[in-house]
Amino acid sequence: MPATNTSDFGLRIRQNMGFSISVVLFAVVYFLYHLAHPKGFSSQVLVQNSNEVFSLAMLAMAQTVPVLLGGLDLSVGAIMTLVDCLASHLLEGSGSSVGFGLIACLLAGALAGFVNGCVVVFGRIQPIIATLATGAVYMGLALFLRPIPGGKINEDINWAMTNALGDFAETVGIFDDGKAAWFQPIAGVPTALVLLILVALVTWVPFRRSVTGRTVYAIGSAEGAAYMSGLNISGGKLAAFTLAGLFAGIGGIFMAIQTSSGNADIPMAGAYTLSSIASVVIGGTSLLGGTGGAIGSIFGTLILKVISFNFRVFDIAPLLQPLFEGLVLLAAVSLGALSILRVKNQLELFR
């Protein structure tokens, strides 16, 4: 009989096994990393780690949405690169021009995602092949904007965004230039980490609880049943890809700010796309769609990254890094495949 006596909390943990495991795994490994690091548990290390994680975490969130639909988005890396190149042109000045530039970059990312959605919905093309094509187009646009690496970013933004909150407050000139007494306990928190949490809270959490978000999960779970329940299938798909483009765009903006330049690096875009898929899977989202979420994918990214952090502090041959990442990914995928053992009509495996 279904368990009435299990607590709701226990039920949620069991339903989100992949997510729960990735959170615990990350916490343990990251703790070990700080223990072993000569400057462990310092703001400096946290800042450095957050900056390294941010862009991939955004791409992982971006990838999550199409995966929830049951598709894959191969263009997230290209959108990130495109917006990175665009930002290297638009975020150079100061004051309001930077503000407009930021908005233009966000819109560009969302627009690229929306175009993906249109190709998938109106062209009736599978997401994986549609985004393979649009991704190449976006890469071409990025190369057009930045044939060779270069450009410049407003230095204040670069400083404010890639350091701790104290530096942010000092640059922006709030809280007595960050010297206010009440502000001191959090002055060491990395700005990028705060931004990551903010983006998740402002975009993902409401999306997940909106009718559109619910529709995305329903499509990935059983598209026919979703249609028969009177849900807006096309709208859900368009929204999913647009949101993915927006997340990828935020990742691109941060990358430009972090590197103070734009670079249409094709191999890097590809590597980021593949890492975003790995993050999604490690974070407990099913590639078949319908289960998981972007918060899990952030932890997926954290796990991937913490592996490379540990290679730096522990004396392990760096050449082994891909092997370890592969093993973690394999373990995550195997966990998701366990349910196949319960299928009793083997024909269902092929449906």
Next chain:
Amino acid sequence: MTTRHADDLLILNGVSKRYGGVKALQDVNFSCGRGRVHAVLGENGAGKSTLIKIISGVVQPDEGAMMLDGATVNFRSPAAANDAGIVCIFQELSLMPDLTVSDNISISSPPRKFGLIDAKAQRLRAEELLATIGCEDVNPLMRIRDLPLSRRQMVEIAKALGKKPKILILDEATSALTSSDVEKVYAMLARLKAEGVAILYISHRMHEIEALADDASVFRNGRHIETFKKGERSNDEIVQLMIGREISAHFLPKPAYELRKPLLEIRNLSWENRLHDVSLSVGRGEIVGLGGLDGQGQKELLLSMFGVLKRVSGDVLIDGVTQNLNSPIAAKAAGGGIALVPEDRKTEGLMLPMSIAENLVIASLDELSSGIFVDETKVSAAVADAIKRLKIKIGSPDDAVSTLSGGNQQKVVIAKWLMTRPDVILLNDPTRGIDVGTKQEIYRLLRELADEGAAILFYSTDYDELIGSCDRVAILYDGRIISELQGDAINEKNIVAASLNIAGQKSTGGTHAGH
């Protein structure tokens, strides 16, 4: 016969629906009153499901009009029908397996706060709705995927109730429920009835209809035959109303029945909740039919013998030897070989983009190879043979099999299995959607194969077929064989009565294995 009242909640006037050349509904007049439970009766293909699909907006009628509450309505989609207060609980569940119970119950119009879904209110709503059908044991946070089938069905019912129906349609909605759940559903229906909801009830369980229905309508061959009030007709009369259609195909004369030594023996087969203690034997040279209403375990029985189902209990013997059937590979090799002509030829029978020749030899590649390579000479000889034997009408064997007509595609599926020279041939409704001429060729072929010594087990949804071509017919009900008919006892009346599990039917010479 009751007269139709102008103030009935739902009225259908002269409604017809055609699928290609098949008339699914013809000139149907039907009405349903407030606060009444109206049972819809009929055999497979009588038009019941087309009727409810039209009422619930899944398909649109070709002709005729539908009136709801005195106003003409024309539903373009299930959502439009829902908005008008017509809610259907479908046999195939409309639940999304990865979402939670409360998500599913409120999927189309969740309670909202500041534009976002209010999870707490949604949960309360789910709890309330589940409580009205006595289903408090389901935690609304559970995922549908993790619930057993009977609970999913209850969630489906709760979901329908949440839409505040004026007309509630239950299409075999109780078939997956436990008996205590069925009582809760009855109580719920009684409450709705008191509130003035009209209930359309489709079920093959006569005792349910006796217990619930105020009115009943019988359908046959897409036509509305008669509507009567509770108690106006006996079970025998109802069966008479349901049968009596024109014979649409001609059959070969059957050989006189003789008792044969069993080649295929099934002993006490059970699987999940779908098959219970099924025992059956098929002799060499015998054609045994599987009958009964759709979804009574016939498909599962055939699949279990072909090694598709896992954790089947019971034994399958060929020539007295117990077989270990754990995969189609094992089934192909078992005894003299088992073949299954599957239910859906487009997904399970054929590889549509591959050529006719490739499809024909795909199950017998082992015999047609030398070493690791396929022997093209043997292949073309075998392909030519098969095409000739089954009279498959083709341009070239290298054309994609998808270019053939339905009947010829089905012949390819059958020919593909005959190439393996099986001793036991299982067929899952092989004549569905096929023209009469091809049907007759298939009947002739089956008889030929039986005469050559094969044991044939043949599930058909068409009673004429069972009567015309089988030496013996086993009727399944709820995963059990409830009646075995042979000789003259194989007639429409006995088959229909057994399919509906009406106790105490007059059987002439039939042996009963009732429970």
